[in-house]
Amino acid sequence: MKLNKEDLLLYGVTDSKYLKGRKMSELVEEAILGGVTMIQLREKEMTHEAFKQEALDVQSVCQKHHVPLIINDDVELCKEIDADGVHIGQDDLNLKEARKILGEDKIIGVSAHNYEEAKIALENGADYLGVGAIFATQTKDDAQNISMDTLNEICQKVDIPVVAIGGINQVNILEFMGVAIDGVAIVSSIFGSDDIQKASSLLKDKIQRVISNKMPTCLTIAGSDSSGGAGIQADLKTMLANRVYAMSVIAALTAQNTTGVDAIYDVGASFVASQMDSVFTDIYPMAVKIGMVSQKEVILSISGKLKQYHARNIVVDPVMVATSGAKLISDEAIDTLKENLFPLATVLTPNIPEAEVLSGLKINNEEEMLTAAKYIGDHYHCAVLLKGGHQINDANDLLYKEGNYQWFKGKRINNNNTHGTGCTLSSAIASYLARGENLENAVKKAKDYISGALAAMLDLGQGQGPMDHGYVLDKKD
Numbered sequence: 001m002k003l004n005k006e007d008l009l010l011y012g013v014t015d016s017k018y019l020k021g022r023k024m025s026e027l028v029e030e031a032i033l034g035g036v037t038m039i040q041l042r043e044k045e046m047t048h049e050a051f052k053q054e055a056l057d058v059q060s061v062c063q064k065h066h067v068p069l070i071i072n073d074d075v076e077l078c079k080e081i082d083a084d085g086v087h088i089g090q091d092d093l094n095l096k097e098a099r100k101i102l103g104e105d106k107i108i109g110v111s112a113h114n115y116e117e118a119k120i121a122l123e124n125g126a127d128y129l130g131v132g133a134i135f136a137t138q139t140k141d142d143a144q145n146i147s148m149d150t151l152n153e154i155c156q157k158v159d160i161p162v163v164a165i166g167g168i169n170q171v172n173i174l175e176f177m178g179v180a181i182d183g184v185a186i187v188s189s190i191f192g193s194d195d196i197q198k199a200s201s202l203l204k205d206k207i208q209r210v211i212s213n214k215m216p217t218c219l220t221i222a223g224s225d226s227s228g229g230a231g232i233q234a235d236l237k238t239m240l241a242n243r244v245y246a247m248s249v250i251a252a253l254t255a256q257n258t259t260g261v262d263a264i265y266d267v268g269a270s271f272v273a274s275q276m277d278s279v280f281t282d283i284y285p286m287a288v289k290i291g292m293v294s295q296k297e298v299i300l301s302i303s304g305k306l307k308q309y310h311a312r313n314i315v316v317d318p319v320m321v322a323t324s325g326a327k328l329i330s331d332e333a334i335d336t337l338k339e340n341l342f343p344l345a346t347v348l349t350p351n352i353p354e355a356e357v358l359s360g361l362k363i364n365n366e367e368e369m370l371t372a373a374k375y376i377g378d379h380y381h382c383a384v385l386l387k388g389g390h391q392i393n394d395a396n397d398l399l400y401k402e403g404n405y406q407w408f409k410g411k412r413i414n415n416n417n418t419h420g421t422g423c424t425l426s427s428a429i430a431s432y433l434a435r436g437e438n439l440e441n442a443v444k445k446a447k448d449y450i451s452g453a454l455a456a457m458l459d460l461g462q463g464q465g466p467m468d469h470g471y472v473l474d475k476k477d
């Protein structure tokens, strides 16, 4: 029996510490009834005879439900009872030998902790890879952690199925949104649960949704602009126009129009946290854009939640002053931003005045833009896109990342309606990161989008008006 990719969707891995006097085959049957699609029998401290007896019991349950049974480590036992396959680690009997013993018809899975190991396993004829540990796990204390990025890289470069393993539970399973895995291998959250069938069924439902979802998801955490040109409203319009599913956590409300900000109403830190819980435990965002956050407590609650949910692709727009000149952040909050949010950022997107505040340097030309971008990037250990919208000449933006820099040239458009340009650019970058683009391509596409939105020459309001975020839809008429 050879492997179907679909069999890996919810891969239950047993552990006798959860037996509590019951038979392993009973636990396995509950897991299968809940939706587990493949079973791995994993016993570390059992005599050969006892392991064989348990394996035969479990095998009859698996056969009854047409679920493949994989034996951990023990190639001989797999052959002896004619199980469907074996899973071997990096230290176990090597793959070529296992293949010689079992022949081509048996499934052989291999554990890999990095791309090199994955490549070798692929070359030596593995049928699937178990990659981890993704999260901290109690099952294996020596497990190395690997990042979502490495996991995704392995999935994309290796064309055999990949399951993620290590500490996966009902909440963090959503973090695989947008990662090209074929399934998850789970021990404790299935077999350690009081109701194995129910736990399996909930996990199955979640992993099915995560894997089948092809719509990139994106979250903005920012302030509301009642006039709709900047803040949350600009972000949602931008994300929609750049074809991602957009969600919002409102961190502040402004009474604002094109002529200025009349009032600010702060949203409490705990309500911001509640909004983030609601979003991250249901539709996990593949990228997050952070805009106006005016209060220290709110920033702390955002950074705490971003860490808790291992958010990735974080674009931080250090919004300090609106295009109209109004101050949007307290001085105390700027320090909190630097200490707590900047270290989490994939990229920071200051405009020239903001970069001057962050670097303490004056910026009058492109050479000084580079000096400031370098200072900020090296100081806060993140990539920096220093926007040139406030330059007198061209609207050229500078991306500085890990010692390298790249200019994104723009033609200055003779349009005074630039309300919300920073919000729009950062949201467009987040959208393309959610779509799987690397930072350089995301910036390039975002820059093209905003140039088009400015060139559409919308003219609304009595002050510096908003842009036409929907210009891309005109083609559809």
Ligand SMILES: Nc1ncnc2c1ncn2[C@@H]1O[C@H](COP(=O)(O)OP(=O)(O)O)[C@@H](O)[C@H]1O
Binding pocket: 323, 350, 351, 352, 387, 388, 389, 390, 395, 396, 397, 410, 411, 412, 413, 414, 415, 418, 420, 421, 422, 423, 425, 447, 450, 451, 454
């Ligand atoms: N008149 C303009 N013509 C073309 N691009 C512009 C113009 N004004 C701003 N931009 C671009 O809009 C983006 C936002 O930049 P900027 O206006 O500096 O940010 P912020 O809104 O945060 O002050 C950048 O890509 C910048 O180059």
Ligand SMILES: Cc1ncc(COP(=O)(O)O)c(N)n1
Binding pocket: 222, 223, 224, 225, 230, 231, 232, 254, 256, 291, 292, 319, 321, 322, 323, 328, 418, 419, 420, 421, 422, 423, 424
């Ligand atoms: C709620 C809110 N957030 C941000 C901005 C900054 O606008 P810009 O993108 O023009 O810098 C704004 N004016 N209002």
Ligand SMILES: [Mg+2]
Binding pocket: 322, 323, 418, 419, 420, 421, 422
């Ligand atoms: Mg602006």
